[in-house]
Amino acid sequence: MIKSDFSQQVPDELGSVHFVGIGGAGMSGIAALFVDAGIPVTGSDAREGATVEALRAKGVSVAIGHDAANIGAADTLVVTGAISEDNPEYRAARDRGTPIIHRAQALAWLTRQDRLVAVAGAHGKTTSTAMIVTALKALGADPSFVNGGVIRSLGVSAAYGSGEVFVVEADESDGSFLLYDTSVVLVTNVDPDHLDHYGSREAFEEAFISFADAADELVVISSDDPGAVDITSRLSARRVLTFGTDASADVRLHSVESGATVSFTLSWEGFDHAVEMKVAGMHNAINAAGAFAVLVGLGFDPRRSLDAIAGFEGAERRFEFRGEVRGVRVFDDFAHHPTEVEAALSGARGVAAGGRVIPIFQPHLFTRTRDMAGEFAQAFERLADHTVIVPIYGARQDPLPGVTGALIAEQFGDPDVVRYFDGWQQAAEYAASIAREGDLLVPMGGGDIHLIIPQLLAALDSVGRDSA
Numbered sequence: 001m002i003k004s005d006f007s008q009q010v011p012d013e014l015g016s017v018h019f020v021g022i023g024g025a026g027m028s029g030i031a032a033l034f035v036d037a038g039i040p041v042t043g044s045d046a047r048e049g050a051t052v053e054a055l056r057a058k059g060v061s062v063a064i065g066h067d068a069a070n071i072g073a074a075d076t077l078v079v080t081g082a083i084s085e086d087n088p089e090y091r092a093a094r095d096r097g098t099p100i101i102h103r104a105q106a107l108a109w110l111t112r113q114d115r116l117v118a119v120a121g122a123h124g125k126t127t128s129t130a131m132i133v134t135a136l137k138a139l140g141a142d143p144s145f146v147n148g149g150v151i152r153s154l155g156v157s158a159a160y161g162s163g164e165v166f167v168v169e170a171d172e173s174d175g176s177f178l179l180y181d182t183s184v185v186l187v188t189n190v191d192p193d194h195l196d197h198y199g200s201r202e203a204f205e206e207a208f209i210s211f212a213d214a215a216d217e218l219v220v221i222s223s224d225d226p227g228a229v230d231i232t233s234r235l236s237a238r239r240v241l242t243f244g245t246d247a248s249a250d251v252r253l254h255s256v257e258s259g260a261t262v263s264f265t266l267s268w269e270g271f272d273h274a275v276e277m278k279v280a281g282m283h284n285a286i287n288a289a290g291a292f293a294v295l296v297g298l299g300f301d302p303r304r305s306l307d308a309i310a311g312f313e314g315a316e317r318r319f320e321f322r323g324e325v326r327g328v329r330v331f332d333d334f335a336h337h338p339t340e341v342e343a344a345l346s347g348a349r350g351v352a353a354g355g356r357v358i359p360i361f362q363p364h365l366f367t368r369t370r371d372m373a374g375e376f377a378q379a380f381e382r383l384a385d386h387t388v389i390v391p392i393y394g395a396r397q398d399p400l401p402g403v404t405g406a407l408i409a410e411q412f413g414d415p416d417v418v419r420y421f422d423g424w425q426q427a428a429e430y431a432a433s434i435a436r437e438g439d440l441l442v443p444m445g446g447g448d449i450h451l452i453i454p455q456l457l458a459a460l461d462s463v464g465r466d467s468a
Contacts, residue, residue, distance in 0.1 A: 010105050015075025016040035017106070020089050021082060022062055023052045026171070029146045029158030030078070030107050031055060036160035037110065044070045044089060068092035075099070078106045081174055082396045104176030107146060107168060112181060114144065114166035117294060120177045120211060121188030121222075123340040124287050128188055129169040130315040131291035135308035136165060139300055143167050149334065150316035157316075165298070170211070177211050185215040185237075186294050188287070190227030191339050205231050213237050220293040223249035224286070241297055243289040251293040256285050259350045266292055268302055275310045280319070281347025288312075319347055319442075322453050325460035327437030330453060336364035336446030338375035345383035348440055355438030356385035360431055360452065361408075362445030363392045366400040369407060377411030380418070386434060387412075389420045390427050393447025424452050432459035 019031045022043025028051035034041050035058050044063040045052055052062050063070040068088045071077060077093040077100045084090075093100050101109075119129045126148040133145045134153060142161040148169045150157045170177035190208045192201045209231050212219045219237040222228040224244035232240065243251040255265040255274070263276035264285045277284060288309050295305035314320065317334040324330065331351075335344040341361075348357045359380065363369040369376075369392055380387040389405040409420040421427040431441055441456060443449045 008099060008101050008105070010101055010109050011076065011099055014039065014099075014106075014109065016042070016073065017076045017078055018071045018074035018089070018093075019043035019078045019103075020066070020087060021045055021080060022055060022060070023047070023049050024080065024082070025051070025148055025157060026146075027078070027080065027103055028052075028055060029156075030103055030110070031060065032058060032156075032158050033110055033144070033146065033160055034106070035060060042070070042072060042074060071098070076101060076106075078103055102176060102179075104171060104179050108179040108181065111144075111166045111168065115164045115183045116180055117143075117165060117167045117184040117186070117298075118170040118177065118180050118182045118211075118215075119168070119186045119188065120170040120172045120208070121186075122172070122191040123335075123337050123343070124188035124283065124290075125169050125186075126334070127284065127315055127318055128186060128287045128290050129167055131287055131309055131312045132186075132294055133167050134312045135291060135295055135305060136163070136167070137161075138308035138311055139295075139304060141165055147315070149318065152315060152320075153311070153313045172207065172211070175207055178207065178214070180214075182211075182215045183217045184294060184297060185212050185219050186290055187212060187219070187221040187228055188290060189222050189225035189339070190231055191225060191337070192227065209234055218294075218297040220290055220297060222286075222290070239297075241293045243293045244286060249289075251289050251296075253285055253289045256282060258282050258285070258347070260353070262350075264288075266306060268292070268296060271302065273302055273306045275306050277310055278312060279314050280350050281343060283343035283347060317450060319344060319351075322450075323457050325457055326463075328432075328435045328439050328441060328460055330441045330443070330456055330460075332450045332453060333359075333442055333444045334446055335444050337368070338372055338379045341376065341379045341444070342383060344442070344444065345379065348442060349383070352438070352440045355440055356436075357383070357440050357442065358386045358388065358431055358435060359384050359442045359444045360388040360390065360427055360449065360456070361405075362390050362443075362447050362449035363405050363408060364395065364446035366392055366394055366397045366403045369405070370400060370403045373407045374411045376408045377418075380408075381412050381414065385417070385439075387418045388427050388431050389418065390424055390449070390452075391422060393445060393449070395447065425455060428452055428455040428459045429462075431456060432463045435460065435463075 023045035130151045136143045142163040143165040144161040145167040146158040223242040223246040252267040265274045406420040
């Protein structure tokens, strides 16, 4: 994989742009915005998919498979760190001197004239971004946005708006969140992650301090997350609003009741504002508090802001209902960090209402699995009734000797509540065989585990027919 390089000078004018790996969640959204901005776009990807189809519907020529000829006469190449050094399109552009820029540089270029709201954190940023966008639209602001997941009520992850505000989910994994010229920053948490890139917790925290201090209007940051609390005292930003359950929070969350949906009260400037969301889980109440702080910080009315947030219907792959067979419900979730796993399983408990919660977990990244196997095991063993684990989704990483999904299973105190399978079909059949009416099956992970859902539903149906 190529190392993310932000040293390339971004041209004042990009001309025609070719996206390598255009079908990815992040790349497809940025490419769509470029099209909406009237910039000629082409792209390539390894496989067909819904995002590729959507881009073709917008008039984008997308080649399947990577070949030097695909870049044609493109003036600029947009890449991510997920492509390899020997990618033929990358090599061809490099050989002929075509500017090669990271996707975050492309997005920073696109947002340079806007009032930019950037959301970052090891987890919670996709949902928080989606809440802000949903609320701004309900408030009549019509923002432009790029999110890491499809916003359910809008059916897209990115769109160009007519308003002055541009909202982005900013990626801290490779330091690219430092590229943006931000007006408002939301830090959901500073939970150490991506230390393969940063090298140390200290360097990770320093990056977040730089990210926050670059905001020229406002920093919104958690009052509850230990990492966020630690850096808050070290910020030099001119205006900071904190949010969370801590008594010191500027936007204080309290009176939380979580079941099939979550309700709560936010205290702000001496007034209490109660609301019931359409989504479940304590983590969504916390995300809503952060989104509320952004909105009131931008100058919107508190009551109208919270009512607008209450209309949020969720983001794709964030505890998304995908089907029910013989009384067993299947939900899909993107959780891929121990803290996210805890939040997702806690929310699932409220929805299960007495049924069991059975995650099918696909670990994401070899380094994260190696470094956090014990933390994953503790989260699953404490909050799930039974856990099924499948092989690691390596994404941009090469395999590490001895690091497999079985490493997490081996950390369980009770081996009877966890099973590891090398194959998805075995995992689906096993999960279906132990599920009973009222249970929740939750494929979970930041890779492609959602693709197991048809197998899982079919296996549930097969078990039902066999027992009839």
